Amino acid sequence: MSLFFMLAAAAASPVAKPVPSAGEIVAASPAADWQTIAPQDLLVMDLASDAAGRPRRVVIQLMPPPFSQGWVGNIRKLAGAHWWDGLSVYRVQDNWVSQWGDGEGEDKSKAKPLPAGLAKVPQEQYVSPARVMSSQSQPSRDAYAPSTGYFEGWPIAYSTKSSWPVHCYGSIGVARDNPPDSGTGAELYAVIGHAPRQLDRNLAVVGRVIEGMQHLSSLPRGPAPMGVYANVEERTPIVALHPATEVPDLPRYEYLSTTSGSFDRYAEASANHREPFYVQPAGGIDICNLKVPVRRKK
Amino acid sequence: MSLFFMLAAAAASPVAKPVPSAGEIVAASPAADWQTIAPQDLLVMDLASDAAGRPRRVVIQLMPPPFSQGWVGNIRKLAGAHWWDGLSVYRVQDNWVSQWGDGEGEDKSKAKPLPAGLAKVPQEQYVSPARVMSSQSQPSRDAYAPSTGYFEGWPIAYSTKSSWPVHCYGSIGVARDNPPDSGTGAELYAVIGHAPRQLDRNLAVVGRVIEGMQHLSSLPRGPAPMGVYANVEERTPIVALHPATEVPDLPRYEYLSTTSGSFDRYAEASANHREPFYVQPAGGIDICNLKVPVRRKK
Structure with a gap:
């Protein structure tokens, strides 16, 4: 061996x-x-235990300002309202994403109502107009952006005028329909394969998995082409998704x-x-291989 | 949804x-x-059925000349001898690799003997001295090589003097110990996360998964840091790994x-x-996102 x-x-x-x-x-x-x-910037998603009875906890860190804050605000509201509790991971597509939220959401008669007060977030928030700089740059050549670097611990891409968070393994983004402002933050995906950088500036990166990634990446894949499970029994239930401040035993x-x-x-x-x-x-080394x-x- | x-x-x-x-x-x-x-360039790995009784077949294409042919030759011999039959996938590390072969190989008293006639392959074969060119280049900037492109359907990196196959999602390589000529091809890994391009020219890329990748990527992860299962019961048995020419019902x-x-x-x-x-x-688009x-x- x-x-x-x-x-x-x-x-x-x-x-x-x-x-x-x-x-x-x-x-x-x-x-x-x-x-x-800060625990205020963490969410805890407890999936149903696996077949052997082992717990499956996923710890999520939310994206800091100035990035994606409209959606991040919605996600804080959804977690505070325990909106995801009882919903599921309903889509797992190989070398792409695991996605969770309301598996019945496309059928308006069955969709779970969203909490009041969620913002409609415009596509302008995919990019920060400020060229946010950290003191560290990442000089390796990048296929998708003029340059890359890090901001407060997050991988970021830059142009001369703006900056935006990038899609790496473990990044969490906001699923949406064709209109670029159609994503609320209720339907979320985590990247489980090679970094799909073509999604940068097209979808909102709102966070990342900092512990328990294997509970999303090792789920059975749904059938091609989209990875949506054919039977609802194959979905992985979300027991609870709560703000970390509600979880007393959570490590720092x-x-x-x-x-x-x-x-x-x-x-x-x-x-x-x-x-x-x-x-x-x-x-x-590319920006997604140099993990913080x-x-x-x- | x-x-x-x-x-x-x-x-x-x-x-x-x-x-x-x-x-x-x-x-x-x-x-x-x-x-x-050509079926002569395919291997078929049948893993034990999953918990629901569904078959798990992985179809592997071998790397063509001029790349990695010393190891590819060994792998053809190992498959022809059915050496992997009854062995297992014994290591699954998140965002890294699934690895198969002899899980007891490090204990010489338990190791399965290798077939006779395997070549000792020198590290020079990690790179082809010829600058193999296809008529298509891939002009996007790359963090790991001066340029990238494709050769007979395979993603390749180039310098001015040489060329080498790259590690992408689904690529298969030869595991080894520290000496760069210590890998025989008996222990193989498939990439199940973001392309670990830092391994290019350091390990032999010998093939890729062309069907059934989800059977390697969705396996339970072993414990950190190496992903080796703590108990042998957690390994996934290989029922058979054979040349495709022995599998009459295989599609083309x-x-x-x-x-x-x-x-x-x-x-x-x-x-x-x-x-x-x-x-x-x-x-x-980076070379590993532009999948052939x-x-x-x-």
């Missing part, structure tokens, strides 16, 4: 001191380089500040792997 | 003829633009020739979505 990427600990050498790997840089980073995620989470020196070194080491396993470092480290706070 | 990407059929318009979408271009492409895949498969005009138009439409759903085409269409022959 060959476990590639189970890298051997760098052997002590009398000649040269081993260069730390990306993982070693993250592990050795000082506590001051980590930013606590933190991310490696994307303006820290540790993140800089982590990015450099990720683009230029020097571990003994590698024979040819790439010299670059997130962990439970000790 | 909002099913984004369930695009409405383009409405007949008295003003402008709708531009065909990428999917419509593929569907309308002439039969002459499709290349049959074909791919859209990457030197055809249809593929050119498909690539252009994929980089510049004009369907009514899109409000902002990207103007580019593969289908059953009618």
Whole structure:
């Protein structure tokens, strides 16, 4: 059994001191380089237990301003109203998305009424008119945007005039119909395959999964082409989706500040792997492969 | 229920003829633009049926020359000897790989003996010294290589002097230990997440899944950090992995020739979505998002 990427600990050498790997840089980073995620910015989705009775908890972090805030506000209202409780993950399409919300929503006679006060959010909110900058840039070439970087721990793409959040593995977005302002935030998807960057600026990225991603990515796929389950029994029930502030036993989470020196070194080491396993470092890394480290706070 | 990407059929318009979408271009492409895949280049992996008794068949296409042929030769021998029959998928790591072979291989007293005559393949075979060119290039910017394109239906990266196959969703590679010539082809992985392009030129890409990918991507994840199942009962048994020439009921498969005009138009439409759903085409697409269409022959 060959476990590639189970890298051997760098052997002590009398000649040269081993260069730390990306993982070693993250592990050795000082506590001051980590930013606590406010529980107010987290949601907790508890899916029905799996066939073996194991719980399936998905922890979601919401996108910060200035991005997608119309939809994020709607999602806070929906979670506060426990609108998703009793609904389901009704669509899982391979190398694409798992989607949840009201599986009966297209039939107006069966659709679950939405809470009052949700905003109609215009397509202009897919992009921030400000060119939000962090002090770290991500210099690798990108097929979809003039440049990419990080803002408060989130992967972002830029043009000379604007910036927008990108679709990576684990990103959460707002499903919609053809009119670009038709998504409320009630129907959400998480990316479970190769980053569908063609969706950037076409759908609202509103958050990401920071724990429990495997509970969305390992669900049985629905039939092609859309992944909608043929039978409602195949859907995965959502027991509850609530604001994290209602979950007393939830751990605290933190991310490696994307303006820290540790993140800089982590990015450099990720683009230029020097571990003994590698024979040819790439010299670059795309924005979705350079994942911002997130962990439970000790 | 909002099913984004369930695009409405383009409405007949008295003003402008709708531009065909990428999917419509593929569907309308002439039969002459499709290349049959020789059954000699296919393997069939039958996993144990799922909990509901449904069969799980994975169809694998092997990499053509000039790439990775030392390992491909070993894999043909292993399949011909039915070496994988009765072994398992023993490792599933989220956003990374599903890996199969001998789950007891690291314990020499329990390891299944390999068939005689497997080649020791040198790391030089990770890259072809020839700059293999197809007539189609993929002009979008790439974070990992000077340029990318397609060769006989496969995504390839190039430098000025060489070329190599890339790791995309569904790509199959040869697991190994630290020495770059330590992989035989007996332990294989399929990519089940965002393309781990940092592995290009560091591991041998030997094939891809052309049907049944969901049977590898939806398996329960093993525990972090490596995804190896804690209990052998959690492994997914391989009933048989055989050359396709031994499977009489197998459909024939074909791919859209990457030197055809249809593929050119498909690539252009994929980089510049004009369907009514899109409000902002990207103007580019990365090599792993522009998937080469593969289908059953009618």
